[in-house]
Amino acid sequence: MSSEKTTADATARLSGAAFWGHDGKALADFYAAALGWKVTQTYGDTAAMISDGTTGYVFYTAKDFRAPDWPADELVFHLELACDDVAATEELLLSLGATKPDHQPGGERWTVLLDPSGQPFCISARG
Structure with missing residues (x-):
């Protein structure tokens, strides 16, 4: 028997990520509604987790949070959301507190929105 690990054994699966904003719980509510997920746990008044049952995102309140001045500031990261109906999804996200x-x-390929904390994310058609 060999004790060598294969590349497949050593790779990881993303199980979650953490995000900071001016109101972590409100940001969790926004993304839960946007993704059709549930808020599964709260941490006092400053953080909440959302999940689809396999992946979880935690949203924290950062008292000194400052949204990027996009597009002037380079982004550390942003989210890409794929949807079946871009216009309907945009309308929903704007009603939940996103801004455009x-x-x-992106032209016709994707639409940039800002979440309620001012962080850019994109929506585009699936596939």
Whole structure:
């Protein structure tokens, strides 16, 4: 028997991520509604987790949070959400508190929105 690990044994699966904003619980509520997920746990008044049962995202309140001045600031990361009906999804996300900046570099391929904490994310058609 060999004790060598294969590459497949050593790879990992993303099980979650953490995000900071001016109101972690409100941000968790926004993304839970956007993704059709549930808020599964809260941590006092400052954080909440959402999950689809396999992946979890935790949203924290950061008292000194400052949203990026996009597009002037480079982004550390952003989320890409795929949907079946981009127009209906955009309408839903705007009703949940997202905003749509004037700068839209994706043309017809994707739409940039800002979440309630001012962080950019994109929506596009599945596939």
